[in-house]
Amino acid sequence: DSGVTQTPKHLITATGQRVTLRCSPRSGDLSVYWYQQSLDQGLQFLIQYYNGEERAKGNILERFSAQQFPDLHSELNLSSLELGDSALYFCASSATGENTEAFFGQGTRLTVV
């Protein structure tokens, strides 16, 4: 158990819909990262938050957004869903300081039908 909790584990929704994926980082970790793992694109970094503020953006579509709340949990919002958004979405968290490690959650598998 990595200590990073993602809900739900599975999500099936229709094209055009909007979903919210939730991530609870390890206790005390200020950084949260979101990744997408798909068959055609592999594992891609989407976005990073640090202590409530957006820190970095990767290959995140404009239809996607995220936020990190004061209690440090994070949500990834995916809207106007397309078939190609079907993927495994991972959240990871890390502490601040030297010699840290990123811990990954088990992911949310999103299927768009």
Next chain:
Amino acid sequence: AQSVTQPDIHITVSEGASLELRCNYSYGATPYLFWYVQSPGQGLQLLLKYFSGDTLVQGIKGFEAEFKRSQSSFNLRKPSVHWSDAAEYFCAVASISNDYKLSFGAGTTVTVRA
């Protein structure tokens, strides 16, 4: 921009045999390199990482990796594979220490035969 290449999509190895997974990176400055393992239905688990210092890095589960700057490689090895090592392995690179905006390779799937 940084990138990672894992040349082998799939490797089959006999239980008890040695394993080597290749990873080549492209990055202009000092890379921070990682190997992760993903078992079916599981998240990613860090096997080992290289930030600086000794180029031979020891990790969990009996894995080690060697950083070779001249070859831009960070190959993962295990002397004797167990059936439980069947999984997908990802090499990743970051540009800043302790910053996990990682660029991942495409992954290598390892099958272990009895």
